[in-house]
Amino acid sequence: MPSLFDPIKIGAIQCPNRILMAPLTRGRATREHVPTPIMSQYYAQRASAGLIISEATGITQEGLGWPYAPGLWSKEQTQAWKPVTSAVHAQGGRIVAQLWHMGRTVHPSLNGGKPCVSSSNRPAPGHAHTYDGKQAYTTPRPLTEEDIPSLLDDYRTAAKNALDAGFDGVQIHAANGYLIDQFLRDGVNDRKDRYGGSIENRIRLLVEVTKAVAEVVGVERLGVRLSPNGDSQGCNDSDPVSLFTSAARALSDINIAFLELREPDYNGTFGKADHPPIYPHIRKVFKNTLILNSDMDGKKGQDKLDEGHIDAIAFGRTFLANPDLVERIKEGTPLNKDDMKTWYSQGPEGYTDYPVAKSNI
Template identity: 45%
Template sequence: MNNINLFTPVKLGNYPLPNRIVMAPMTRLRAINNIPNSLMATYYAQRATAGLIVTECTMVSPLSVGYLNCPGIYTEEQMDGWRLVTDAVHAEGGRIFLQLWHSGRVSHPSLLGGELPVAPSAIAGIGSLHSSIGKVSLETPRALATEEITAIVEEFRQAAKNALEVGFDGVELHGAFGYLIDQFLQDGSNQRSDKYGGSIENRSRFLLEVVDAVASIWGENRVGIKLSPSNTFYGMQDSNPQATFSYIINALNSFDLAYLHLMEANEVDLANRDVMKNLTPYFRQIFQGTLITNGGYDRSTGDQILSSNNADLVSFGKLFIANPDLPKRLEINAPLNQIDPKTMYANDSQGYTDYPSL
């Protein structure tokens, strides 16, 4: 055990952070017509006392749309909107990474101008989405041709370049929760027979090409990646997640990443499925860089995982929604505001920027 806790300063890449509290990426659906705005700038600036903010998932191209009113980073208008956000967070002394995202099969033709979603294989995810025509079930996606994959890697590269241009401090790749990168990694969704499918090495190829492309823009210690080896969102599964993700995380050691952001199994999966438990201590033995853990932590359990040296930072999701000044509240053990679940995905300031600070 050591004396490190949530309030011990830490260096993340070249950035000195005042604490080890990360605001996790959370979809909030306030980017009307996929364009970031001043309301979002207020929301993120309110939470700038986090050691690091990671934005909500942000689309790298028009065909990566997964939800209504999610932001993108592929048009000038979207870039102008994100400039409002980075300027506001930096004015408050904060640091902010943009999460780059492609939804893959977790989409619907009504969100894509009539086109089918794309994926590694023509295997439908499980679940439904809200679209402009109401609630829709996930349809069978179109399997990407081998030569199309290079173009998607380039979309990530260009999105990373746009993020750099509008003033972000780094980027996080969304490799979790059943979206496109995750779809390539796991054999329940990737049944290709080309160089992007079959062996774990081949299934990892897309991710590693994207990391390489994005790092070519940012320099490697300003690129993070989020993975969720035990998550079953949208019907995700792998025949041997321990072997798959051990290989992937070891392969990531060849990059000088800013961090690996690891999602612990959620309560529903732990209760109902045979999924890997205690991921953070397990993969800590494999990953040689900075590790951020996420999984329902509070002040006590956050301090515990840091003092046991099983993680370097702790990310908080829902607690940050209702508590813009979460680091201060945790530090002085102040009472926490409770979330109003009805306003989590509304499209105005209610339940977004109106939660009180101390």
Template identity: 45%
Template sequence: MLFTPLKVGALTLPNRILLAPLTRARADAGHMPNDLMAEYYSQRATGGLLITECTMVAPGTSAFVNEPGIYSDAQIAAWKKVTDAVHAKGGRIYMQIWHAGRAAHPDMNDGAPTVSSSATAIEGDIDTPKGKVPNAVPRALTAEEIPTIVAAYAQGARNAIAAGFDGVEVHGANGYLIDQFLRDTPNQRTDVYGGSLENRARFLFEVLTAVIAAIGSERVGLRLSPLNSHNGMKDSDPLALTSFLCEKLNAFKLAYLHLMRADFFGVQKADVMTPAREKYKGVLIGNMGYTADEAEAAIAAGKLDAVAFGTAFLANPDLPARIQAKAALNTPDAATFYTPGAKGYTDYPTL
């Protein structure tokens, strides 16, 4: 089943082994993509679909210092080298578009203020160019400011298409801005963007509506993580949130829904894949810790349609070939996940 073609929006994927979005912090100063990134993605072009690392839709929203952006003409031109390299090898690639919200910090953004759904900070410290400092207390966005951010997502999507991407994945996961509206622990608003499920989902739905208007629903995917506690996230009822979103998302006719099934830290535990499959009628992609055998079985059983592999694809640029040959996998080197340069990035051996 992993090697059965799959129609995803405007694309037909040759296999169902996807590259999950993985922040690698290899961009140059000014959040510029570069030749090393082109090599990294093109090495993995045999995946059914590659999804890039989170990419900033606006300046002043950095959470990692060296993540890329898609808000300038220079960035568009630099990304074109990446998409050209992937397409030259017969691959397909989506850009994950993203706003960090409260996970950003003024020390990474020339003093730019941090914003979120509410004025609640992530607990603990963050690494910045000035060293480890406490996470910033964000300023709650006003209702009047939200359309400007929605427009930035739409423009980011247009820019991605101009850079040669086959589509975009809206990042609604892992405690970044959209997720900060969706889940009720960080979202303490009392206006139309807070409280009920409908209100908390309003910002996401406005972003999707704008992005779809910009580039067409057949080129738009969405990633969600109802359980993941990364960036201090929690929801009082993740199953209700999952069911509500999956039912409502059918109307958007997305290329796919990409669901993270677990919590990095094991704080919240539940089966979100079953209600997602019951409610969502489109292409459902699972992610987090799937082995090839488990992915094969889940697809065969109709539980999902494809699987996005993270660290396994990071360490095995030829992952589809290795799975098909039942070959041993390289071991990921966690020490080089976010370090600069080619080591642990483009130097993993192929078969």
């Protein structure tokens, strides 16, 4: 079995190791969702990852409901991402952009007062992060079939902008209770049209978005993130094994380069499983690179590789606090602990000031 430090070719991207950086929202862009110079330093510090998956990045203002998160729908945003990707490449790294539409978790105050959209009119539970503090989620407007072509165009535009900005590829965010996940799971999707009801219908939007993005970037530079777990922001499904294996099979048929799964176990830090792992089922139907994420450390990651189902591991909070994570895992060096109160704050504290191990200097 491969080790975490063995190289792997993910589609067109040659990766020097199998320790990937998972997407991590950090809130260091402007209020206009434009990347800032400090983001170049942050990502460049972590360029030793086999592959960096960028923080979730909005495809439109309608789909971006997180304060100070970056977007990829405008020329200004695209230009501002260029120093970030250049800085990563200058350090020998590789980076793909994660394309994000939050669906019903967008508060109207972040979208000019317009209602959020989803598969149905069911609001998310809990509260949204806004510039005015936490506010209750609102009732979404269900997308109509006539809305879908415009949504697909939004994904195409963001994908093109990602390539123009210098990213090595893109990942479609279809996990964690956001828009595509809101279509996938029958706990939210109660539609009666071609996008609801059967599993085939509920995965239709995922398939159409994936094919639309593939038209722009090519399947060899395209990945998808799914979360075949329990409840995610009020999204759950009555038959997750059938749903997510069907989705993975459809993505394999499209021939995307990689599929990343956020699948916590029964003791997950953020979201806990309410059923046995689904990734072994997904391995049987997905033919290309399969990546696992959630609460990983070096030993757990290697154990998952040793099982033979998984090809690479994506590390989240450990990469947040350890820019030299690859070297620390290799040398068995103790890890820095992350500081939760600086996850989404602005400025360098808890962002670019985590130290590297002396042995890695």
